[in-house]
Amino acid sequence: MNKQTDNWLERKRPPVHSTAQVHLWRVDLSRHRAFLQEYARLLRPVEHKRAARFRPEDDRCRSMVGRGALRLLLAAYTGGNPRELELKTTPNGKPVLAEETPHAVRFNVSHSGDMVLCGFSREGDIGVDVEHIRTHTDYQKLTARFFSSVETDWLCALPESRRLRAFYELWVCKEAVIKALGGGLSVPLDSFSILFSSTGHGVRVKFNDEMTPVKMALCLLYPAADYPAAVACLKDTPLEPETYSLAIPDGKAFDET
Ligand SMILES: CC(C)(COP(=O)(O)OP(=O)(O)OC[C@H]1O[C@@H](n2cnc3c(N)ncnc32)[C@H](O)[C@@H]1OP(=O)(O)O)[C@@H](O)C(=O)NCCC(=O)NCCS
16 A cells, blocks of 8 residues: 555654564654764764765765764664664675664665655564655667566556556565665566556555575655655565554754764
8 A cells, every 4th residue: 555645644753662573764854954063973984985986966965864864863773872873785785784683673775856754673674765856758679678578567557647656666665676686686576576456546566486495575655746666675564564654853963872
């Protein structure tokens, strides 16, 4: 089921009592960009260095605010200090907590346009993806290059007026699955297909035979209009994420850390 854009509860930190195993946080850069300096102070030198490589400035800002917000939230989930959290990357580039305990929270991040999306899971590895719909996207070319034949057939059967949005919805689902697996470019794009229910609301992933042991739950949602997003989680029960919007930090948010 698509979650609507208004179901994102504004909060400064995660709720203490929550039964949901997966939480999603949207960070609206058009509001949080003003706190760039505060977010930047939470970053490690290596994170500053990486952000400095981004051009244009918008990308640099997205990287810094995104990583700063991730540190703030991750610290709230783990009880640590945002500045002191140790992160590392897997050989395929997925950021994870340096100390992985069985109960540690798993996380994943995606950015596009004015949106950063952070996903946290207590259950299984998680992947998230968000994209800002750009109307001039050459989706036919990208479909031929990246999608499986099942996905291509599904897309081509839709009325043309619905195809651009459907293309993006497929894309974020596919990326979220790849990011949950953590494999990056090493995951063959035709090793699985995203299947939408006939009503267009339900979505699931079907792996080819060699990947059958993988149990993955998938959910499509909209953190904002024209920002389709997906979350995928390695688990064998339906995914019902709680969705939050990170509130503008007050002065204390960064001082307390
Ligand atoms: C690495 C990759 C997952 C990033 O996706 P993207 O859409 O360019 O960018 P996003 O903003 O969504 O995600 C970037 C974040 O993903 C995370 N990430 C990086 N490598 C990752 C991996 N192997 N697995 C999961 N997450 C990863 C990082 O947190 C990164 O943000 P950060 O650098 O600020 O920490 C993606 O480029 C990739 O490798 N895709 C391969 C599959 C493909 O070809 N897809 C196309 C059609 S479906």
